[in-house]
Amino acid sequence: MTDILNIQHLNYKLNLVSILADVNLTVPTGSIVGLLGANGAGKTTLMRLISGVAKDHHNAITIGDQTSAAQRKQLVSFSHQLDGANNHARLSQIVHDYQILYPDFAAAQFQELVTFLELDLHKRLQQLSKGNRKKFIIALTLARQVPLYLLDEPFDGIDGMSRKKIIASILQWKTDDATILISDHHVDDIANLLDSVAVIKDKHVVATAQAETIREEYGQSIEDYYEAIYTGGKQND
Numbered sequence: 001m002t003d004i005l006n007i008q009h010l011n012y013k014l015n016l017v018s019i020l021a022d023v024n025l026t027v028p029t030g031s032i033v034g035l036l037g038a039n040g041a042g043k044t045t046l047m048r049l050i051s052g053v054a055k056d057h058h059n060a061i062t063i064g065d066q067t068s069a070a071q072r073k074q075l076v077s078f079s080h081q082l083d084g085a086n087n088h089a090r091l092s093q094i095v096h097d098y099q100i101l102y103p104d105f106a107a108a109q110f111q112e113l114v115t116f117l118e119l120d121l122h123k124r125l126q127q128l129s130k131g132n133r134k135k136f137i138i139a140l141t142l143a144r145q146v147p148l149y150l151l152d153e154p155f156d157g158i159d160g161m162s163r164k165k166i167i168a169s170i171l172q173w174k175t176d177d178a179t180i181l182i183s184d185h186h187v188d189d190i191a192n193l194l195d196s197v198a199v200i201k202d203k204h205v206v207a208t209a210q211a212e213t214i215r216e217e218y219g220q221s222i223e224d225y226y227e228a229i230y231t232g233g234k235q236n237d
């Protein structure tokens with residue numbers, strides 16, 4: 001199996017402070033990988049770097065065979081939380097702008113996601129509950145036709161029913177070739193979705209493992225595996 005994402009010796013500083021140090025990670029095409037780490041571990045920063053929103057000055061990140069940020073942006077759909085969006089805008093307007101920005105946006109697939117997630121596109125962004133805002137972000141993110149999707153804490157603060165719907169939508173709309181990197185600190189939420197995990201701690205990826213290996217060889221749940229790393233242990237495939 002080929003790797004869609006390859007990160008070699010990635011270092012990243014903000015205001016002279018080291019945020020990520022010597023991060024190495026490969027992600028096989030078609031897999032769903034959990035990027036796990038405590039608050040402040042660097043998950044969002046890593047996703048910003050992968051997507052090209054934040055600058056990796058040393059070309060340490062390769063997607064497909066592309067290392068430049070401009071090229072990588074075309075290959076990644078990143079759930080960037082709509083921070084820059086106009087809160088007064090109707091969802092339909094935001095979708096329209098998104099379509100112009102991303103020619104790979106599949107309108108029919110987006111419409112299916114909207115129906116499935118029961119979103120009302122006539123509403124304004126500011127009228128959405130936290131959960132519905134998350135659902136809207138998921139629908140926008142998954143509607144792009146790209147090899148790599150980055151979902152940054154898609155379940156943060158949302159109820160169990162909505163979580164199940166979002167998980168179902170991820171599974172239903174994921175094609176075999178699509179790869180998903182999904183960050184979370186509540187491992188329970190995503191454990192059943194994952195093919196493998198990568199754990200970030202102390203500025204780097206300290207452990208990677210297949211979900212099957214964790215369960216069958218280590219005899220652990222993904223949550224136990226993750227917690228053991230955070231309380232001192234360290235394991236790699």
Ligand SMILES: Nc1ncnc2c1ncn2[C@@H]1O[C@H](COP(=O)(O)OP(=O)(O)OP(=O)(O)O)[C@@H](O)[C@H]1O
Nearest residue numbers: 014015019037038039040041042043044045046185
């Ligand atoms: N603009 C910034 N300036 C300085 N430090 C920053 C900035 N943004 C993030 N950081 C620091 O970078 C580190 C990683 O933050 P990041 O948001 O990537 O973590 P995270 O794993 O996504 O956390 P969470 O689970 O809480 O969202 C943190 O220590 C944070 O304080």
